[in-house]
Amino acid sequence: MTETTIETDFTHDPDAKSWVESANGHPAFPVQNLPLGIFSPKDGGARGGIAIGDMILDLADIAGLLELEAATAARLAGQSTLNDLLDRGADSLRALRQGVFKLLTDDDKKTAVEPALHKAKDCKLHVPVTVGDYTDFYSGIHHAENIGALFRPDNPLLPNYKYVPIGYHGRSSSIRLSGVDVKRPSGQKKPPEDGAQPPFGPSARLDYELEMAIWVGKGNALGHPIPIGEAEEHIAGISILNDWSARDIQAWEYQPLGPFLAKNFHSSISPWIVTIDALAPFRTAQPARPEGDPKPLDYLFDERDQATGAFGITMEVFIATEKMRQDGDEPHRLSTGPMTAMYWTAAQLVAHHSVGGCNLRSGDLLGTGTLTSGDEGGEGSLIELTEGGKKSITLPNGETRTFLEDGDEVIITAFAEKDGFARIGLGECRAVITG
Amino acid sequence: MTETTIETDFTHDPDAKSWVESANGHPAFPVQNLPLGIFSPKDGGARGGIAIGDMILDLADIAGLLELEAATAARLAGQSTLNDLLDRGADSLRALRQGVFKLLTDDDKKTAVEPALHKAKDCKLHVPVTVGDYTDFYSGIHHAENIGALFRPDNPLLPNYKYVPIGYHGRSSSIRLSGVDVKRPSGQKKPPEDGAQPPFGPSARLDYELEMAIWVGKGNALGHPIPIGEAEEHIAGISILNDWSARDIQAWEYQPLGPFLAKNFHSSISPWIVTIDALAPFRTAQPARPEGDPKPLDYLFDERDQATGAFGITMEVFIATEKMRQDGDEPHRLSTGPMTAMYWTAAQLVAHHSVGGCNLRSGDLLGTGTLTSGDEGGEGSLIELTEGGKKSITLPNGETRTFLEDGDEVIITAFAEKDGFARIGLGECRAVITG
Incomplete structure (x- = not known):
């Protein structure tokens, strides 16, 4: 139920701040958004990511820092389309969202997560899925x-x-x-x-x-x-x-x-x-x-x-x-x-x-x-x-x-x-x- | 063009016979037809084949008996859909057709080709391509x-x-x-x-x-x-x-x-x-x-x-x-x-x-x-x-x-x-x- 989610889900806290500084006050991609896409970093192939401020987070790269369903979801995002991740359903996307939110708002995780961040302006974006119909x-x-x-x-x-x-x-x-x-x-x-x-x-x-x-x-x-x-x-x-x-x-x-x-x-x-x-x-x-x-x-x-x-x-x-x-x-x-x-x-x-x-x-x-x-x-x-x-x-x-x-x-x-x-x-x- | 093809293309010879006996006089699949499909043999995964009489010929299995473009085409047919083969174009399909026709009408090839034939009634057929649109x-x-x-x-x-x-x-x-x-x-x-x-x-x-x-x-x-x-x-x-x-x-x-x-x-x-x-x-x-x-x-x-x-x-x-x-x-x-x-x-x-x-x-x-x-x-x-x-x-x-x-x-x-x-x-x- 949506109403319950808003009240109990910490990912909607308007006061939450990320250690990714460009995210705080970003008009599109603060830590409360965390949208999914497919990107290629300067030196690599297409893979799933999340936009955070002016950066893109490589999801498969941080799968090891996540647990259970969130880790599984992040690994599925390592492919060149998001179809398999999306097919896993709403609960899985929610687990991934919550897991990534915790990593990006916890200063103690900065050192571990930072290598998985790429400057968005250096990345190429792609259609995020294979559209069947x-x-x-x-x-x-x-x-x-x-x-x-x-x-x-x-x-x-x-x-x-x-x-x-x-x-x-x-x-x-x-x-x-x-x-x-x-x-x-x-x-x-x-x-x-x-x-x-x-x-x-x-x-x-x-x-x-x-x-x-x-x-x-x-x-x-x-x-x-x-x-x-x-x-x-x-x-x-x-x-x-x-x-x-x-x-x-x-x-x-x-x-x-x-x-x-x-x-x-x-x-x-x-x-x-x-x-x-x-x-x-x-x-x-x-x-x-x-x-x-x-x-x-x-x-x-x-x-x-x-x-x-x-x-x-x-x-x-x-x-x-x-x-x-x-x-x-x-x-x-x-x-x-x-x-x-x-x-x-x-x-x-x-x-x-x-x-x-x-x-x-x-x-x-x-x-x-x-x-x-x-x-x-x-x-x-x-x-x-x-x-x-x-x-x-x-x-x-x-x-x-x-x-x-x-x-x-x-x-x-x-x-x-x-x-x-x-x-x-x-x-x-x-x-x-x-x- | 088409007219030339009919006159010069030996695959339209009505008197051609195959050593696959069920093909000769078959109402649908004589050696002059050679249609393409995807099948699974009793003990294997989906792959490309050609219907010949009551049998199905595994194309990738006979790629080594073909030459040049026909061999390339037969190898492409080894996948679980025919999309890559079809994408190769009309000339490639023609080379494959002519190569397979020669194998199936040449008694000297029977020993080499026969292991690649499966009884159609024992096989499962599949939609032959991934239909994009x-x-x-x-x-x-x-x-x-x-x-x-x-x-x-x-x-x-x-x-x-x-x-x-x-x-x-x-x-x-x-x-x-x-x-x-x-x-x-x-x-x-x-x-x-x-x-x-x-x-x-x-x-x-x-x-x-x-x-x-x-x-x-x-x-x-x-x-x-x-x-x-x-x-x-x-x-x-x-x-x-x-x-x-x-x-x-x-x-x-x-x-x-x-x-x-x-x-x-x-x-x-x-x-x-x-x-x-x-x-x-x-x-x-x-x-x-x-x-x-x-x-x-x-x-x-x-x-x-x-x-x-x-x-x-x-x-x-x-x-x-x-x-x-x-x-x-x-x-x-x-x-x-x-x-x-x-x-x-x-x-x-x-x-x-x-x-x-x-x-x-x-x-x-x-x-x-x-x-x-x-x-x-x-x-x-x-x-x-x-x-x-x-x-x-x-x-x-x-x-x-x-x-x-x-x-x-x-x-x-x-x-x-x-x-x-x-x-x-x-x-x-x-x-x-x-x-």
Whole structure:
């Protein structure tokens, strides 16, 4: 139970300090966060690590200083992906978190642990898991309303929306880490008139999608659905996701089977998996599911959700055009909004995904779908900000945009903060568009 | 190119005989076929093999009897999946095929090769590759017309159909080998009236889908589309695919992003990959793309397609109910039709999939979509055979079906035959429905 965890778990103590000095007051990676990732130090191969301040801790290297399950988990993290560690489940991740927290806050351990720390700026980061399957949901209700309104002004939400956590299968091969350039895709676009040949060429309506990535921890066997009450035990943690979209390609191809080439050319994720345990203090109610809406069907209903089903994470999207970067301008914030824009909880997404028997595997990626806050300035994509491309945005330096141009960099950041707890960050997910 | 291959390639000689006697006249696996798979012998782990008559040849075991590229390929096949072998590309698969053909047709090699042969009935077969991503296309135009007519009687084919090879991403985690039982999924179904709560329970409209599986061989890098003229070099071969579908779940969930839980509970594939080279004699024109239809866009156009773009494979679907199996009745044939019902060629599917930059990886699975012949008796699914479930089918023993019932077994087989060549088979893809 989450509530108990916060009260009794010493890893949430806001006054805890680490002997890794850069961690104390770090906006993203204080000792209360301890996110998991895969890194290569300057002189070695890929392995599992934890971000602490400006440093990365090599987990396998300190396994000998840990006990029991924490030691086992740290050893599993010594591989080039975190799949085996995540598959070991929530209890194992918790043991590892608690063990590492003790090492990093105990001055007597400094001498033993310090050799396992690497300066983050000297390391290369990698996609933290082998993603077996990638599913993208559509849980941002305000985004669904905005997009629906572009197609069906009178009836933006389809009748299934408040019953079915709508989702579709994405492409796992083209998931890349934050920082990898995104090549603008070419494709067919809707012909100017019915029956004419569709034009072909580079997408002229390239967009970002502000999403969060939910990582599957322990998997389930085919034919064995995950009950809603156990769903969170199958979630390892959360990262930032940008599901780049070519709106013109999508508009022509998507019927009747959904988006395909409009999405599968690239998806970007942030490097660090912030664990469910690290996020426990920031659990909150689900404002996106208002009173009076239908009660979820039994397989999606958990009475705890009304109080603590959602994560109080704030997301921000910035743009830095090529000119802005050359001129040394700060990135310009396009929007900000909370992860609570999800109509369905992460646990509901897991329970729904598996209810027909589909098996999830550790390292599977569940995208939340674009998260738009419902308030002005909270649009999660350019197609919303520009009302379908009809209205352009003017940036502080006078440049204008309707969709992304070559050289544009999009930067998404996210963090959680709350009185009485240390602020933690999810890092950033950024990429530059190339022609 | 293909025509040259048939004339000069000794592996298509219809008079060739093997010293493996069960291969000669075998309906599926004569020496002219040599399909690739993964098997475990009675006393060993999973490894690559070739089906020959009633036997399976352990490839790594005979690598020492092969030369150069064929030897390298055979060694790569010694792993528990064929991904690395397929990634080596079409030339490597051809060298392996020719080398194995020589060994199996040369009586002088019998003594050396025989220890590497295992009786197929004593072996366990496995999914031959790790499927990174599974894409299901919708290339069966008569199926698209039939399904479209159920929803839109006046306008069954959407305007994009003859320009865009419509496809969507499927679920790779739930792909299972022929023979693995299929558990009937539960899920939400459309409410009886607008605004009512959707009912939840086991699918009452469980269906099969008659498809062929196209296996990706050599992959491409992200951002580097595969030109149509090179697309076939990225195809390793073909198997049989049954993309089980829950029509009632699909009808409620599929808008606006396409099918999800209705498909992702299970997909069945046949064990053997019949290589593109083995199918060369059966290349044929594309009857499903009639004169007067729009010319494919440049990135999909290959002038060779009109003569040889399609594969002359015949498919058959059978049902054996539990009662039929208990009574010893033969399976009842529900339909038969040719793979030439594809509106797009396999090469066009590859070129389209990658045109926006999406990277394919060796072992990726491309489903053709349901293949319906367009003639009566050629329906590739029960929803077509029963006109949307309105008309039931009477089986020879008097049982009736609209959709599949628990205990039903569905068996799909496929073969290619042509005057002047040895008939080759693709084996079978079968599974029993359980409750």
